[in-house]
Amino acid sequence: MLSGIVSSSLIVAAVGGVISLDRTAAFQTMVSRPLVTAPVIGYFLGNAEAALIVGAVLELLLIGDLPVGRYIPVHETGLSVLVTAAALNATPASFPVEGVLPTVLLVMIPVSVFYQKADTIVRRINIRFFDNARTMLDNGEEACLMGENLKGAALFCLTGFVTIFVTALPVMASARYLRPMVEQSAVYPAFAACLVLGVAAGVNAVYAERTLLIFTAAGIVAAAVWMVGGL
Amino acid sequence: MISRGALLKVFLGSFFIQSSWSFEKMQGLGFASAIAPALKEIFKDKKARIEAYKRHLDFYNAHPYMASPVLGASINLEEKAGEAGPGASAAPKFKSMIMGPYGAIGDSFFWGSVRPMASVIGVLITLLWGWKGPLAFLLLYNCFHLWMRFYGLKAGVRDGKDVVGYIMSLDLPEWGVRFKYLTAAVLGVVSVVVLWSLFGAAGAPVKKWVWLGAGFPAVMASVIALSLLFKRGLSISKLVYIVTLPLILYGLLLG
Numbered sequence: 001m002l003s004g005i006v007s008s009s010l011i012v013a014a015v016g017g018v019i020s021l022d023r024t025a026a027f028q029t030m031v032s033r034p035l036v037t038a039p040v041i042g043y044f045l046g047n048a049e050a051a052l053i054v055g056a057v058l059e060l061l062l063i064g065d066l067p068v069g070r071y072i073p074v075h076e077t078g079l080s081v082l083v084t085a086a087a088l089n090a091t092p093a094s095f096p097v098e099g100v101l102p103t104v105l106l107v108m109i110p111v112s113v114f115y116q117k118a119d120t121i122v123r124r125i126n127i128r129f130f131d132n133a134r135t136m137l138d139n140g141e142e143a144c145l146m147g148e149n150l151k152g153a154a155l156f157c158l159t160g161f162v163t164i165f166v167t168a169l170p171v172m173a174s175a176r177y178l179r180p181m182v183e184q185s186a187v188y189p190a191f192a193a194c195l196v197l198g199v200a201a202g203v204n205a206v207y208a209e210r211t212l213l214i215f216t217a218a219g220i221v222a223a224a225v226w227m228v229g230g231l
Numbered sequence: 232m233i234s235r236g237a238l239l240k241v242f243l244g245s246f247f248i249q250s251s252w253s254f255e256k257m258q259g260l261g262f263a264s265a266i267a268p269a270l271k272e273i274f275k276d277k278k279a280r281i282e283a284y285k286r287h288l289d290f291y292n293a294h295p296y297m298a299s300p301v302l303g304a305s306i307n308l309e310e311k312a313g314e315a316g317p318g319a320s321a322a323p324k325f326k327s328m329i330m331g332p333y334g335a336i337g338d339s340f341f342w343g344s345v346r347p348m349a350s351v352i353g354v355l356i357t358l359l360w361g362w363k364g365p366l367a368f369l370l371l372y373n374c375f376h377l378w379m380r381f382y383g384l385k386a387g388v389r390d391g392k393d394v395v396g397y398i399m400s401l402d403l404p405e406w407g408v409r410f411k412y413l414t415a416a417v418l419g420v421v422s423v424v425v426l427w428s429l430f431g432a433a434g435a436p437v438k439k440w441v442w443l444g445a446g447f448p449a450v451m452a453s454v455i456a457l458s459l460l461f462k463r464g465l466s467i468s469k470l471v472y473i474v475t476l477p478l479i480l481y482g483l484l485l486g
Contacts (some may be wrong), residue, residue, distance in 0.1 A: 025250045034363045056357045066342040119419030122455045126253035130260045149264035152251025190478035195425045206411035218419025
């Protein structure tokens with residue numbers, strides 16, 4: 001069993017490490033967002049369908065955390081990998097993942113601070129590559145820029161892999177202790193609250209003069225459509 | 232005029248502009264690395280080429296997608312410098328002048344408007360039709376993303392310093408506000424879909440209109456109240472604890 005958890009942790013860490021490159025270091029096509037990362041991790045853990053719900057909830061909750069200037073936002077990729085791995089490991093096949101998701105989220109949010117710290121350290125180390133490139137150019141070595149630049153990407157990837165692995169291993173090993181919670185349907189209001197909070201985070205992220213008015217009007221129209229039987 | 236091959240290399244390099252992001256120089260090395268293939272073609276003399284590399288190996292920070300028009304304009308200015316002779320490049324001054332405004336425009340448009348819009352549409356589709364949601368999110372978002380990377384670079388090379396006019400003509404701040412309102416409307420629909428999915432999960436012990444009549448005002452009021460708490464400076468992490476912890480404990484005690 002332990003070897004299974006170790007190999008699963010290695011897989012999610014490798015996939016998570018590569019995907020986390022998309023956050024800052026390369027491409028930024030948003031495959032590192034929870035809506036995409038969670039089902040990808042779910043696919044590798046054998047339940048992409050349940051992971052879609054995890055991704056949707058996390059996507060809404062983290063919608064307003066923006067990488068502006070020197071601010072390092074929550075490591076949404078690491079958090080998605082961890083929450084998905086824990087939620088899927090805690091949920092037996094016949095149960096929906098919603099029962100355990102809020103509790104997993106509460107436990108994992110403090111862990112994500114660890115990812116933020118690691119991310120900050122990488123960004124401090126990266127200045128060495130800049131200095132190396134400057135020195136090499138001074139010495140007449142002109143083919144150094146791309147190599148030194150990509151060393152930064154490699155460092156981001158390696159750090160992502162290591163941090164996800166060292167956190168995913170204990171999380172996946174202990175997630176089964178959350179299983180009794182899955183069977184308690186009374187915790188479902190907490191899941192509903194997570195979704196409502198996510199919608200509020202979305203409203204806050206796009207707050208402008210008429211946001212609340214448009215949000216409420218669209219809600220009324222959608223509710224009317226549901227009443228008539230359209231949804 | 233630089234070759235298509237060199238321009239393609241610059242385009243691909245723009246995807247790695249933040250690879251060595253550091254607090255001190257931010258995207259400085261990434262920018263120099265991205266523009267290097269064009270400089271290699273413009274400056275045939277090794278000494279002039281290394282000087283050009285050094286000119287761009289400096290502090291640089293803007294929104295990563297908005298680096299493309301700046302890369303293009305810098306290539307245009309370096310081409311002119313290559314013709315005029317050593318010390319004639321206006322590129323560093325242009326870069327330092329433009330990176331602040333372009334950073335602000337990009338952050339507001341891409342991070343503040345396009346990404347939330349694509350996210351919320353993706354979430355809505357996920358809640359209704361499953362795996363099509365993430366695909367829709369990626370497709371929608373990357374239309375805007377790749378458009379700016381590609382056409383921004385092209386316009387920069389063509390217009391040089393006048394690329395500022397091209398970016399202004401796109402009217403991104405105005406479109407950003409429109410996208411925010413679209414996102415708000417989709418969030419209103421998401422609220423009802425959340426109610427609808429909970430109605431299904433609850434096994435429908437009550438009639439639909441009763442569920443909607445009680446649930447809809449409660450959800451809308453909760454969302455508005457919580458968004459006002461965000462405005463007061465409460466972080467998402469704190470709000471997750473404040474909102475869900477009592478409900479989890481209540482659920483466990485009840486269960």
